[in-house]
Amino acid sequence: MKLIPNRLQFLIDEVIDPQKASFIIVPIPYEHTTSYGKGTKNGPKSILKSSYQLELWDEEIKKDIYKVGIFTADYFNHIKSEKVFFREIGRFVDDLISIYRGIPIFIGGEHSITQGLVPSFEKKYENLSILHFDAHADLRDEYEGNPHSHASALYPASLRSKIVQIGIRSVATEEKHLINTGNVKTFLMHECLDVDKLIEDVVEELSNNVYLTIDVDGFDPSVMPATGTPQPGGFSWYDALKIFKAVCMNKNIVGFDIVEVSPIKGSNITEFNSAKLIYRLIGYISLRKGLL
Numbered sequence: 001m002k003l004i005p006n007r008l009q010f011l012i013d014e015v016i017d018p019q020k021a022s023f024i025i026v027p028i029p030y031e032h033t034t035s036y037g038k039g040t041k042n043g044p045k046s047i048l049k050s051s052y053q054l055e056l057w058d059e060e061i062k063k064d065i066y067k068v069g070i071f072t073a074d075y076f077n078h079i080k081s082e083k084v085f086f087r088e089i090g091r092f093v094d095d096l097i098s099i100y101r102g103i104p105i106f107i108g109g110e111h112s113i114t115q116g117l118v119p120s121f122e123k124k125y126e127n128l129s130i131l132h133f134d135a136h137a138d139l140r141d142e143y144e145g146n147p148h149s150h151a152s153a154l155y156p157a158s159l160r161s162k163i164v165q166i167g168i169r170s171v172a173t174e175e176k177h178l179i180n181t182g183n184v185k186t187f188l189m190h191e192c193l194d195v196d197k198l199i200e201d202v203v204e205e206l207s208n209n210v211y212l213t214i215d216v217d218g219f220d221p222s223v224m225p226a227t228g229t230p231q232p233g234g235f236s237w238y239d240a241l242k243i244f245k246a247v248c249m250n251k252n253i254v255g256f257d258i259v260e261v262s263p264i265k266g267s268n269i270t271e272f273n274s275a276k277l278i279y280r281l282i283g284y285i286s287l288r289k290g291l292l
C-alpha cells in the first residue's frame with residue numbers, strides 16, 4: 001500500500017514524505033444514509049480548503065505545529081457499494097497503521113465511517129476505549145433497515161469496546177436501554193454542565209489507549225452550524241477544547257475522526273472551525289508525545 005498525496009494538503013502546499021509524517025490525514029467523503037440535512041460528502045474538501053485560512057502559529061500552544069509533519073492522503077473514495085466500502089476501508093486502515101507511524105486523522109463524511117475505522121485499532125491496541133463526542137447516542141442496531149446507518153455509528157463497537165459518550169442530548173426510544181449499560185458510559189449533556197467534573201469522570205472512565213470520534217454536532221450549533229442533524233445546547237468551543245486537551249494530555253490517542261460537516265452556502269464557520277480543531281488536536285497530541 002502506497003499513500004497518494006491529496007491535491008489539497010492540510011494547511012500548507014508542500015507535500016512531505018508520508019513515512020516521515022507524525023500525522024496522516026485521510027479524507028473520506030462517504031455519504032450513503034444521511035436522513036435529514038444532506039451534503040456531508042462535501043465535508044472533507046471544504047475542511048481542507050478552509051485549513052489554508054489558518055495561521056501556522058497556534059496562539060494557544062504558541063508553536064508552528066505543522067512542523068511536526070502532516071501528510072494528507074488522497075480521498076478514500078471506494079463507494080461502489082456499502083458492502084465494498086466497509087470491507088475496503090477496514091483493509092486500508094489495517095495497512096495504514098501497520099506501515100506508517102503517523103497518527104491517523106479521518107475526515108468524514110457521515111458518522112457511519114467510524115464503524116469501518118475502529119476495528120483496525122481494536123486489533124492493534126490492547127484495551128482500546130473510545131471517546132464519543134456527539135449530540136446523539138448513535139447506538140441503534142440499525143436505522144431505516146440499515147445497520148451501517150449514521151444513527152448506528154457506535155453500535156458495533158459498543159459490543160466490543162468501552163465507549164464513553166459526551167455531549168449526548170438526543171436518545172431514541174429504541175436505544176435508551178443501551179446507554180449506561182454494558183460497555184457504554186453516557187454523560188448526558190444537561191447533567192454534566194460542570195466541565196471540570198466531567199473531565200475528571202471522563203479521564204477516569206477511559207483506558208490508556210483511546211480512539212476519539214468527533215461528530216461536530218456535539219458542539220453547540222453556534223460553533224458548528226453546518227451539520228445534518230443539529231441539536232440545541234451543545235459544548236462551547238472552549239469547554240470542548242478543555243476536555244480534548246485533558247484527554248490528549250492524559251491518554252494515548254491512537255487516532256481520531258471528525259465527521260458530519262455538511263457545508264452550507266454562505267457560511268464557512270463549520271469547516272473553518274473543524275480545520276482549527278484538527279490543528280489544535282494535532283498540537284495537544286504532539287505536546288503529549290514530546291514532538292513540539
Ligand SMILES: [Mn+2]
Nearest residue numbers: 135136215217
Ligand atoms: Mn450526531
